[in-house]
Amino acid sequence: MMQEGLDDGPDFLSEEDRGPRAVNVDLEMDATLQVDISDALSERDKVKFTVHTKSTLPNFKQNEFSVVRQHEEFIWLHDSFVENEDYAGYIIPPAPPRPDFDASREKLQKLGEGEGSMTKEEFTKMKQELEATTLLSVRGKNKKEKLEDFFKNVVKSADGVLVAGVKDVDDFFEHEKTFLLEYHNRVKDASAKCDRMIRSHKNAADDMNRIASSLYTLGTQDSTDLCKFFLKVSELFEKTRKIEARVAADEDLKLADLLKYYLRESQAAKDLLYRRSRGLVDYENANKALDKARAKNRDVLQAETNQQLCCHKFEKISESAKQELIDFKTRRVAAFRKNLVELAELELKHAKGNLQLLQSCVGILKGNT
Amino acid sequence: MADTARDPPPDRTDFHEVEDGEDLFPEPSAATPESQPASLSAVDISTNANGPKQDSFFDDDNEDLFAEATEEVSLDSPERDVLLSDGPSPAITPITPPTSVITPRIGHTHDDMFTHSSFDEIEEEEGGDSFDIHISVSDPEKIGDGMNAYMAYKVTTKSSMSLFKQRDFAVKRRFSDFLGLHSKLASKYLHIGYIVPPAPEKSIVGMTKVKVGKEDQSSNEFVEKRRSALERYLMRTVKHPILLKDPDVLQFLESTELPRAVNTQALSSAGILRMVNKAADAVNKMTIKMNESDAWFEEKQQHFENLDLQLKKLHASVESLVCHRKELSVNTAQFAKSAAMLGNSEDHTALSRALSQLAEVEEKIDQLHQDQANADLYLFSELLGDYVRLIGAVKGVFDHRMKTWQKWQDSQMLLQKKREAEAKLQFTNKPDKLQQAKDEIKEEIEELEGKVQQGERDFEQISKTIRKEVSRFEKERVKDFKMIIVKYLESLVQTQQQLIKYWEAFLPEAKAIS
Numbered sequence: 001m002m003q004e005g006l007d008d009g010p011d012f013l014s015e016e017d018r019g020p021r022a023v024n025v026d027l028e029m030d031a032t033l034q035v036d037i038s039d040a041l042s043e044r045d046k047v048k049f050t051v052h053t054k055s056t057l058p059n060f061k062q063n064e065f066s067v068v069r070q071h072e073e074f075i076w077l078h079d080s081f082v083e084n085e086d087y088a089g090y091i092i093p094p095a096p097p098r099p100d101f102d103a104s105r106e107k108l109q110k111l112g113e114g115e116g117s118m119t120k121e122e123f124t125k126m127k128q129e130l131e132a133t134t135l136l137s138v139r140g141k142n143k144k145e146k147l148e149d150f151f152k153n154v155v156k157s158a159d160g161v162l163v164a165g166v167k168d169v170d171d172f173f174e175h176e177k178t179f180l181l182e183y184h185n186r187v188k189d190a191s192a193k194c195d196r197m198i199r200s201h202k203n204a205a206d207d208m209n210r211i212a213s214s215l216y217t218l219g220t221q222d223s224t225d226l227c228k229f230f231l232k233v234s235e236l237f238e239k240t241r242k243i244e245a246r247v248a249a250d251e252d253l254k255l256a257d258l259l260k261y262y263l264r265e266s267q268a269a270k271d272l273l274y275r276r277s278r279g280l281v282d283y284e285n286a287n288k289a290l291d292k293a294r295a296k297n298r299d300v301l302q303a304e305t306n307q308q309l310c311c312h313k314f315e316k317i318s319e320s321a322k323q324e325l326i327d328f329k330t331r332r333v334a335a336f337r338k339n340l341v342e343l344a345e346l347e348l349k350h351a352k353g354n355l356q357l358l359q360s361c362v363g364i365l366k367g368n369t
Numbered sequence: 370m371a372d373t374a375r376d377p378p379p380d381r382t383d384f385h386e387v388e389d390g391e392d393l394f395p396e397p398s399a400a401t402p403e404s405q406p407a408s409l410s411a412v413d414i415s416t417n418a419n420g421p422k423q424d425s426f427f428d429d430d431n432e433d434l435f436a437e438a439t440e441e442v443s444l445d446s447p448e449r450d451v452l453l454s455d456g457p458s459p460a461i462t463p464i465t466p467p468t469s470v471i472t473p474r475i476g477h478t479h480d481d482m483f484t485h486s487s488f489d490e491i492e493e494e495e496g497g498d499s500f501d502i503h504i505s506v507s508d509p510e511k512i513g514d515g516m517n518a519y520m521a522y523k524v525t526t527k528s529s530m531s532l533f534k535q536r537d538f539a540v541k542r543r544f545s546d547f548l549g550l551h552s553k554l555a556s557k558y559l560h561i562g563y564i565v566p567p568a569p570e571k572s573i574v575g576m577t578k579v580k581v582g583k584e585d586q587s588s589n590e591f592v593e594k595r596r597s598a599l600e601r602y603l604m605r606t607v608k609h610p611i612l613l614k615d616p617d618v619l620q621f622l623e624s625t626e627l628p629r630a631v632n633t634q635a636l637s638s639a640g641i642l643r644m645v646n647k648a649a650d651a652v653n654k655m656t657i658k659m660n661e662s663d664a665w666f667e668e669k670q671q672h673f674e675n676l677d678l679q680l681k682k683l684h685a686s687v688e689s690l691v692c693h694r695k696e697l698s699v700n701t702a703q704f705a706k707s708a709a710m711l712g713n714s715e716d717h718t719a720l721s722r723a724l725s726q727l728a729e730v731e732e733k734i735d736q737l738h739q740d741q742a743n744a745d746l747y748l749f750s751e752l753l754g755d756y757v758r759l760i761g762a763v764k765g766v767f768d769h770r771m772k773t774w775q776k777w778q779d780s781q782m783l784l785q786k787k788r789e790a791e792a793k794l795q796f797t798n799k800p801d802k803l804q805q806a807k808d809e810i811k812e813e814i815e816e817l818e819g820k821v822q823q824g825e826r827d828f829e830q831i832s833k834t835i836r837k838e839v840s841r842f843e844k845e846r847v848k849d850f851k852m853i854i855v856k857y858l859e860s861l862v863q864t865q866q867q868l869i870k871y872w873e874a875f876l877p878e879a880k881a882i883s
Contacts, residue, residue, distance in 0.1 A: 179716050186711045193704040200697035207690035214683035221675050224847050233854060240861070333717050337882040340723060344876040348869060355865040362858045365851070 089320025094264035191259035201248040208241035254343040502528035506600040562834030569598035684753035698738035705731035744860035777824030
């Protein structure tokens with residue numbers, strides 16, 4: 001069942017698994033292979049994604065087909081690549097993080113419970129918020145996954161220290177190693193700070209929501225001229241808050257997601273370097289073993305074969321890794337460019353919309369005063 | 370029952386009873402021209418309401434009264450400085466309607482003017498001296514050291530009104546001086562129904578930081594908040610036509626040296642007494658059950674209760690917004706730094722440059738958020754805080770009216786008892802002592818009758834004053850809210866305009882990545 005529709009060819013598969021929504025990476029509009037997640041269905045505590053594939057490639061049994069997959073299966077796919085030695089020389093695309101439906105579910109629960117106690121306005125507003133955030137529910141890792149990662153990292157970093165200590169003869173790889181180590185840390189920091197910034201933005205938008213409600217109540221209660229005034233300002237806050245919420249959502253999408261993605265991809269690139277270093281270590285050990293064997297004149301053939309194998313493996317990894325890392329840079333630059341341009345365009349669009357809204361309201365209010 | 374003849378009221382500055390018909394207290398938006406003079410007396414005592422609900426009147430007197438009152442009002446008139454005191458009142462309908470008719474008493478009174486049209490119109494009528502006064506509080510300066518240190522503020526008054534000796538002058542005042550001023554005004558005017566603007570709140574924490582010499586963001590903000598609040602407090606006080614002319618206010622604004630107001634300290638004996646009184650008041654309020662037959666008061670009280678509730682809620686939300694906006698500013702600044710670092714480590718030149726530009730944009734935006742948070746605070750949040758406190762003062766004034774009513778009722782009951790006692794005296798079996806007892810009681814009854822009349826007058830007066838004050842207050846409230854909220858919205862406009870500028874500058878940089 002799980003094998004259906006999948007083929008082991010590296011080229012097209014490497015495109016396929018770029019996360020449930022290909023928002024950050026440019027999936028080439030290639031007729032040979034197009035994959036998308038056409039649907040997501042939430043059921044109690046699991047989500048079922050419909051993976052839809054369109055391809056002219058002969059490897060597939062049909063030209064167009066869909067399958068249903070859960071998050072664990074995406075992880076399985078990723079891990080399969082990682083464990084497969086043939087793919088050692090590739091930057092294996094990072095597995096998508098587990099969709100955090102917990103947060104949305106919490107809100108849904110609150111909504112249900114609060115139905116009796118909230119005013120109609122508050123209820124409608126909360127419902128809208130929920131819908132907006134569910135769009136962006138593929139976020140963050142849940143606790144279990146975080147714990148797993150922690151252990152993985154502990155093991156890796158021990159090795160990483162060992163491996164990082166060995167200076168590479170090859171300038172290219174030496175440079176890449178230094179670059180990736182620093183870059184990864186900086187992206188991690190930027191990602192965290194970006195998330196905090198967006199969180200504050202959302203909080204401010206929530207406040208505006210409450211302000212709009214209070215102003216509305218004041219408007220309905222007041223017996224003076226202020227009643228119309230308050231109602232107008234309440235309406236303004238309601239609209240401006242929607243824009244602010246969209247700004248935060250867009251920043252999340254274009255900036256935060258970008259940084260998170262490259263956090264994971266730079267880790268994947270580091271993993272590649274790590275595998276290459278291991279290959280190098282194995283090669284060097286094989287060399288030493290060969291020398292020893294030759295010296296003792298025992299098991300020489302075996303040692304020779306082994307050494308050749310290690311050499312071949314290492315050279316293969318190095319060659320592919322080089323290309324992968326160059327591609328990584330190209331992809332990264334393209335992704336950043338696209339997202340930063342879109343970010344700026346969206347910020348402008350929202351600011352202009354907001355400005356017009358505010359100016360028109362001020363005009364009306366001043367006219368009436 | 371009140372059928373005794375009345376003695377002509379003593380000659381004092383008095384005010385008139387006002388016919389509290391609907392027209393008298395127009396909705397703030399409608400400016401009704403007046404022909405309702407407060408006139409006294411010859412009242413038709415047929416109605417049975419608690420508050421003034423009159424239908425008869427003395428029209429001839431109207432014009433004269435009015436004209437007279439207009440002329441008499443001169444800003445330098447010494448009478449104006451005198452506390453409003455009781456004047457003769459027609460027996461408009463206490464619970465036990467009196468049957469006598471009282472001769473109209475026409476005195477001059479500034480009060481009369483306030484019974485109709487807006488104060489603005491009145492001020493213009495006063496001829497020559499329009500309401501033109503501007504007060505600013507500035508230059509906070511720390512005087513002294515350690516725990517005895519305090520902030521001195523410069524209070525500058527600019528006015529062309531003849532009330533002042535100069536047109537442009539300044540004095541130095543400290544916070545306790547402001548509190549002292551408020552305390553004096555409150556003791557003079559609150560209990561007769563004037564809405565005295567409350568002084569800014571004390572803050573032990575805030576002040577301690579300043580005293581200790583902590584020069585940081587929060588203590589600077591504290592000083593600025595206080596300075597701004599003191600300025601608003603003074604402006605509100607002088608906008609009140611009666612308070613403006615109070616000698617304490619004039620002294621506060623003009624004299625170089627002011628006697629220290631020591632009783633304003635929270636933990637002084639006066640402070641403790643205040644707290645005790647406040648508690649006592651709260652208890653009393655619960656026990657007074659007033660028969661409110663004047664729907665206007667009931668409606669207004671409810672209105673202010675609702676307003677209080679809503680404003681507090683709104684205030685809380687705005688304070689939360691201020692807080693989150695400040696957080697946003699801080700987080701944006703941190704992100705900017707992080708983005709700059711990322712840009713540094715990026716090895717693709719064009720992307721590296723773009724990331725640095727992004728960092729710069731975010732840095733500018735963080736300053737923008739900081740500025741906006743300040744506007745949120747100083748314009749919107751402080752306005753709401755001021756009004757929550759002002760409504761507290763309004764509620765206080767309504768409470769005083771209740772107390773006044775209670776006092777009147779108490780005198781009434783006592784009078785009743787004494788009369789019953791007098792009646793019983795007839796049946797006493799000590800004839801020799803009878804005459805003496807009769808005389809005693811007669812005296813007491815006379816005294817009490819005076820008290821009852823006074824009580825009724827006080828009640829009428831405070832009710833009248835409150836109606837005027839509320840009308841004025843509501844007008845001010847509408848003006849204030851409209852003006853300040855529009856100003857606040859303009860700050861939001863500015864922020865968006867800046868945002869547009871920044872992102873427009875960044876866009877080409879992002880596009881330049883190749």
